[in-house]
Amino acid sequence: QVQVVESGGGLVQPGGSLRLSCSVSGRTVNAVAWYRQAPGKEREWITTMYTDGSTRYADSVKGRFTISRDNDKNTMLLQMNSLKSEDTAVYYCKYSIYWGQGTQVTVSS
Numbered sequence: 001q002v003q004v005v006e007s008g009g010g011l012v013q014p015g016g017s018l019r020l021s022c023s024v025s026g027r028t029v030n031a032v033a034w035y036r037q038a039p040g041k042e043r044e045w046i047t048t049m050y051t052d053g054s055t056r057y058a059d060s061v062k063g064r065f066t067i068s069r070d071n072d073k074n075t076m077l078l079q080m081n082s083l084k085s086e087d088t089a090v091y092y093c094k095y096s097i098y099w100g101q102g103t104q105v106t107v108s109s
Contacts, residue, residue, distance in 0.1 A: 002027060002098045009091060009103030012083055020078040020103060022093030029095065032076045034067065036089035036105075043092070049076065061087075083107045 008020040022032055031051045037043040046058045047067045055067055066079040076093065083105075090102040 001025075002095070004093050004095050004098045004100035006091060006093045006100040006103040008078075009105045011106045011108065013109050014083060014085060014107055016083050016107070017079070017081045018083065018105060020080065020091055020093075020105075022076040022078070022095070022100065023074065024095045024098070027095065029074050029076050030069065031095075032067075033094045034078050035092045035094060036087075037092070037102075038086075038089040041089075047078065080105070 003025040005023050006020060008018060010018060012018050031049055033048040034046050035043050036046055046061050047056065047065060049055050049067045049069060057065060064080065064082045068077045070077055085107050088105060088107050090104050092102045093100045
């Protein structure tokens with residue numbers, strides 16, 4: 001059974017940074033997408049890394065978030081810089097058709 005697990009969420013002040021991780025049990029992680037869902041809003045796509053290493057970002061995070069792959073740890077990373085209050089959400093990793101349980105990111109002073 002495939003399990004997707006996110007970690008790294010937490011509370012950070014505006015302008016701060018966080019790094020989220022996504023691991024997938026039993027699979028080589030080479031392509032994932034990150035989504036987020038803020039309270040009262042629909043889940044939105046924010047970034048994807050494809051198997052060839054190419055990436056795409058939503059305009060809302062472009063230039064601030066970076067998706068990357070840690071091959072040694074078989075983990076996908078989401079580096080989030082210059083965080084804003086509107087980035088507050090539960091962040092989800094999606095591998096193929098499988099979703100993780102999400103990790104909470106709260107940006108507040």
